[in-house]
């Protein structure tokens with residue numbers, strides 16, 4: 556199958572001032588990642604906050620240009636698209652944001668919030684747009700009567716439903732959702748995840764679902780990519796990555812999730828210390844200062860993201876020794 560969206564060796568750096576003399580330094584938010592997103596799939600992108608996930612989202616939606624590397628949509632390079640092609644791209648690739656309140660204009664009624672993208676993309680006439688807004692509200696589990704209300708008249712979960720309706724308004728093919736449930740209560744999170752699942756199934760959409768919470772990905776992702784300090788350190792199917800990780804960082808993230816079944820956790824590993832600064836990333840394997848399995852070579856040589864078992868890749872010198880030995 557041809558990917559819908561491909562990122563190759565994507566890099567994003569920002570100049571920052573820091574240190575005692577406020578010298579100019581480079582912050583590498585995204586340090587050369589490869590991603591593929593296939594039609595109809597949900598790829599979960601997970602990692603601690605500050606690892607570069609949101610930057611990836613902004614690069615992929617074309618909101619920020621990469622420092623280097625390539626983004627292709629249906630094989631066409633984003634950087635070389637014409638204005639019209641880019642407008643079409645921005646229509647087909649929609650974002651859902653973390654904070655449903657700050658992403659909705661407080662002075663606009665829901666009818667205007669959902670009508671605006673229809674107007675911008677010249678979809679339907681005034682009457683047609685009104686019908687479409689009503690249909691979108693029903694689609695996300697709200698009543699068309701809510702149309703004349705303002706964002707503050709809704710709960711957090713309802714506001715996120717409006718955010719999802721706005722993304723759906725222009726019939727996208729891909730939705731990039733950046734922590735769409737992390738600002739919500741647990742019970743509301745489940746409702747929103749179910750809604751996203753339904754929408755995906757009914758409309759055949761692709762999703763890039765960005766989260767710091769791996770337990771959320773168990774419910775809705777087909778494949779998972781784990782990010783650490785601007786790099787992808789592991790990818791594979793959901794079951795591969797979440798049930799048998801091949802990278803110590805993934806293992807640490809998973810063991811941080813409280814499990815109801817104590818037999819499911821054979822090892823309990825916690826990453827030591829804090830996420831290092833992306834201004835001065837560690838040498839060799841970027842995880843080595845925190846890794847419980849680190850060996851001398853780990854601080855010298857950076858491991859490539861390599862296929863360890865069919866369909867599952869990890870960037871660790873010792874995946875086989877740590878995770879695969881006992882299975883043999």
Ligand code: SF4
Pocket residue numbers: 802803804840841842843844846847848849850853858870871872873874
């Ligand atoms: Fe840990 Fe070394 Fe593997 Fe990095 S390469 S994750 S430091 S064992």
Ligand code: MG
Pocket residue numbers: 604605608609734
């Ligand atoms: Mg973020």
